[in-house]
Amino acid sequence: MPTMNIIQAVNDALRIEMKRDPRVVILGEDVGKFGGVFRATAGLFEEFGDKRVIDTPLAEGGIIGAAIGMALYGLRPVPEIQFSDFIFPAFDQIVNELAKYRYRSGGQYPAPVVIRTPVGGGIKGGHYHSQSPESLFIHTAGLVVVCPSNPIDAKGLLLSAIRGEDPVLFMEPKRVYRAAKGDVPEGDYTIPIGKAKIVREGDQVTVIAWGAMLHEAMEACEQAAAQGLRPELIDLRTLWPVDIDALVTSVKKTGRCVIVHEAPRTCGFGGELSSLIQERCFVHLEAPIRRVTGWDTPFPYTLENEYLPRAPRILKAMQETTAYEA
Amino acid sequence: MPTMNIIQAVNDALRIEMKRDPRVVILGEDVGKFGGVFRATAGLFEEFGDKRVIDTPLAEGGIIGAAIGMALYGLRPVPEIQFSDFIFPAFDQIVNELAKYRYRSGGQYPAPVVIRTPVGGGIKGGHYHSQSPESLFIHTAGLVVVCPSNPIDAKGLLLSAIRGEDPVLFMEPKRVYRAAKGDVPEGDYTIPIGKAKIVREGDQVTVIAWGAMLHEAMEACEQAAAQGLRPELIDLRTLWPVDIDALVTSVKKTGRCVIVHEAPRTCGFGGELSSLIQERCFVHLEAPIRRVTGWDTPFPYTLENEYLPRAPRILKAMQETTAYEA
């Protein structure tokens, strides 16, 4: 099995699916000859030509609006938004149009568009190259939201997403785009949407993370284990529909829970997860569910490492949560 | 004191502030001669002229982008978005620009824009005239979010908002625009941003609501009281910054909590409130915090009364919550 990083895995998935399904087209800013600013579509223009890998004018609303029309017509568009920070000019097309198209047409018109976009901080990108907007899209009924933490999941989930019947926001954690490497199976395989993965088993505290922060959580878990703690670490992989069974089973076992994400805390996905778990595991909870998140500020430039929920903060929350006595 | 509905109270507040502060300008679609599709700006065009009450081209991004420029320059723009469902073409200007302008300029450029917009369902408006998008804006650091439930608060809060230094999303509950009446003090008064109001005192269960759903919650509380229950009902009034002290004090007293909102449940503001309370009142909680909300679907047309969290659903949640024994 070849060793790949996330960019290569995404590229591999796109190539496989474009070969398999002539309906798949890629469109976006600089995705063609250049192969995308992160090179995720590199080589596809050469292989599949300018009718299937298409550089567009600079307008995200046009990219997504066009993709919707293409999907209605029967194609399988996989638009790229260069940075998720620039998805907002397309927000109306995503939230009012794409997410509601099947429902509002009485089921006559599915709109299976898979929007790929890099998310998150840690690359010295400041406000506009670092945001994690997942909760806005999870709040929007009609969208599937995916965020892999490693190349194996990235490839398998992207293949599932493109073959699915629902619109998907496929968030790629750019901080570990190259750093997260793995032995990726060759050829075709899928990883199911909606299934979390227990990355590390334990029985004292459940730690929930995804994307780039999964790696911080992993580091914190290792440090905790070195101190004799037994955390259970869950990689959500699909944010919506969240794998509620996996979460409930784990928290019923551990009685304690720490949720990690990069986005600002208030109205972030952590609040939803905390509520879902509290509603379902009330009698099992031995400590308050904790959230370790980005602060409620715009994403800063110089202090990004102080902004992000890095391992020391996660570790401390785990320690306090496991030590908690009512 | 004159009896007013919410539209009249909003109109009154705008008139008072436009007289007091020449920097205040109103802009939006149909706000001028027509006085707005809900007539909230009626008469202001005649009184203050076309330089201060301005009909714009049909582009919400232009309305908000212009308002930002005006605020930077020193005016106090109060743009209207005709329905909050149509705020999304302006989403980038609100989320990436307005909310971050003070921060990203190192404090050099405050951008005090107050965006007025009707929200919520119950008027047979279907998908596109019924949405409650508050959680998207609460998630956005830099914005204040307000939603009054009655004319007295509407007037006092709007005056506070326009006099404040922060950008505000001022959500007006259109379902009770005319139905919610009250004796509104004449002339100038303000109601502080960030302070909730205990609408009904009780000690068995805390019910949290705002806007149009406050009235459903009130009805449910009355029915509950008739059955011998003693609910405490809190009208948030300001959604962000939420009055955390009021919530924590109440839930520490009651040990039980029901949160009500119209927006879809998943990643709605209810999840945030539930988490905040759980984090702070863990040992006091005698039952799981419950959310009674809109369903996780687009807002439907015919079945809107089955979609909205009406009194019977709220009542049942209160009953179950108070009856809960671990």
Place this chain on the structure above:
Amino acid sequence: MPDTHAQSKAAARRQKSAEPDDLISVLGPDNRKDAPTDLSPDELTKIYAMMVENRLVDERMITLQRQGRIGFYIGSVGEEAAILGAALALRPQDWFFPCYRENGVALMRGLSLRNYFDNMVGNGEDPVKGRQMPNHIAWRPANYASVSSPIGTQYTQAMGAAWAAKLKGDDVVAMSFIGEGGTSSNEFHVAMNFAAVMKAPVVFMCRNNQWAISTPLSRQTASETFAVKAMAYGMPGIRVDGNDLLAVHRVAKEACLRARNGEGPTFIEAVTYRVLGHSTSDDPKVYRPDEEVEPWRKKDPIERMRIYLDARGLWDAKQEKKLREDLDVRIRETFAAAEAAQGPTIESMFEEVYARPFWNLDEQRAEAESFGTAPKH
């Protein structure tokens, strides 16, 4: 350092630039019987009957809305030629992306009157299952896309569908409508621009009915016409008398041919007038004088067609009477049936959010069903 290449191109453009501002008319002010058209007598009387049906349906629905029997209505009174004349240029395989006044096109392309009324009452047989407001329909068998309220979004989607057809090599054109107010929207710009760059086979229709709710066109643009906007995109812009069905049909057909020939998109401004309020929620008396409306009533597109058909001997008073009487009966009976149909089930509220409901929707459906149907407020 003059860029001579651009300059010679520019000179060529200026020669063509007579186009965008001329108002193309075929019927002319007198609706002359020798007005040229390639529509056959049969096609002419059919489209005329369709215009009348559209009008009578609109009028009836407005009455029913006043009676509280439907919740809302937005019609196309006075704009039938601009709408139906353009759509008449389409073939069955072509796609149509409506704004919200083009319901007549759905009927013309085969949506049953019954289904149209099902949508008006939002019953369980409504093609969109009672999920959207009246006039917000979708009808896949006719490639009639879903109406949505947010202004302009349909233009961009039409561009995407047309582009998809081109990529697939299909002989398919997409047509979309927007109001003149909608030309101010984001969507107008990106749709026009992408379509021109990609040479997508799309016909962009603009109903310039001169009002956007209470906002006059002078608040939408400082350009002399809307048609001229096409020049910004390097696309032909056509200005046509929107109350002249023959003229609208002609320019739309030419635009379809250009699209099919690989020449890309066309923008057509159909100059017409919104003689009624914006919708049943609006009262235009507040913002515009009746005198402005009066002259436009005289230019009623249905009346103009009737005079023309009459002059050509293709139509007479007897036919007119019968058409109207038949329609009246059909509309009343069909509406009564739609009104009597069952509403959508609570279960249906949770379906088709996704291809299959997720666990949260299953849970919520069960909860909603436990409360049954809510009392109406």
Place this chain on the structure above:
Amino acid sequence: MPDTHAQSKAAARRQKSAEPDDLISVLGPDNRKDAPTDLSPDELTKIYAMMVENRLVDERMITLQRQGRIGFYIGSVGEEAAILGAALALRPQDWFFPCYRENGVALMRGLSLRNYFDNMVGNGEDPVKGRQMPNHIAWRPANYASVSSPIGTQYTQAMGAAWAAKLKGDDVVAMSFIGEGGTSSNEFHVAMNFAAVMKAPVVFMCRNNQWAISTPLSRQTASETFAVKAMAYGMPGIRVDGNDLLAVHRVAKEACLRARNGEGPTFIEAVTYRVLGHSTSDDPKVYRPDEEVEPWRKKDPIERMRIYLDARGLWDAKQEKKLREDLDVRIRETFAAAEAAQGPTIESMFEEVYARPFWNLDEQRAEAESFGTAPKH
């Protein structure tokens, strides 16, 4: 039913329409010494020195970025005439809404080199407090608005500020810049349209440097020029040689005068070229041949001005040498000082999100401070 009013207006428009496509040049291909200008010799040498400063700063920053001493850089090499020539037409009370390549204008309007470099390293003395990437500055004393990355948003805000000035009756003009790629954005459209409808006193500059990262201008528009887009809005559109400082200054000054005379906005396409990569993150070799770049190096706007000044006897090799040496020292010393300054405090991360921090920010600040500064990854 021809609309004669619109037609006569249209005819008038067509007569004027020579404008948008002509490429206005003053220096001409030979940078002739008799090129007319109303800039005084003193102004000319000053603006020349400013161009050189801008260039040397850019070059130095790119080097420092390669050395890992700053995180990112985006400069304006080759586009200095388009940028500084236009801004030179502004007065102190005028407002400037930059895209991200116009930092030279901040320097020209009084931002200290030290503060500029503070922003490059994101230290605690950075005017934007280390909160934004390099090149994303704001400088209120010069009415220099905040740079933000999302393309085009500055155009709409500039329109709003200009409109506000007009509403207040102030003699103030706003100028904004966008790239030719940015003309495809939503913001371009709404900004241009609102400005024209409201007759806002704004000068819309477009640097047509022919590339948007890897995307050539042929993928941004099917129109022959960008200037022609102004016609869609009923606004004058001007096309100017963007490497000719005298020409850019002239048309910008005329546009400012129109704005001040109540004649509303002007759109100016400055034709230039992005001779380097998009930013330090980009490698243009992947997508464009070097042969395309070469001719543009010969049209370097600084070189052209130098030849002109030289010919007029206003500049010589000695002055050139001294200017460059002085700048080099000043840049090195100033950067060293900025680099040595303290970083922003953790507390500063929580300030100015709102006028005063809310309870959540107070809580979070305390938590963040308890961890201190994070180890760098």
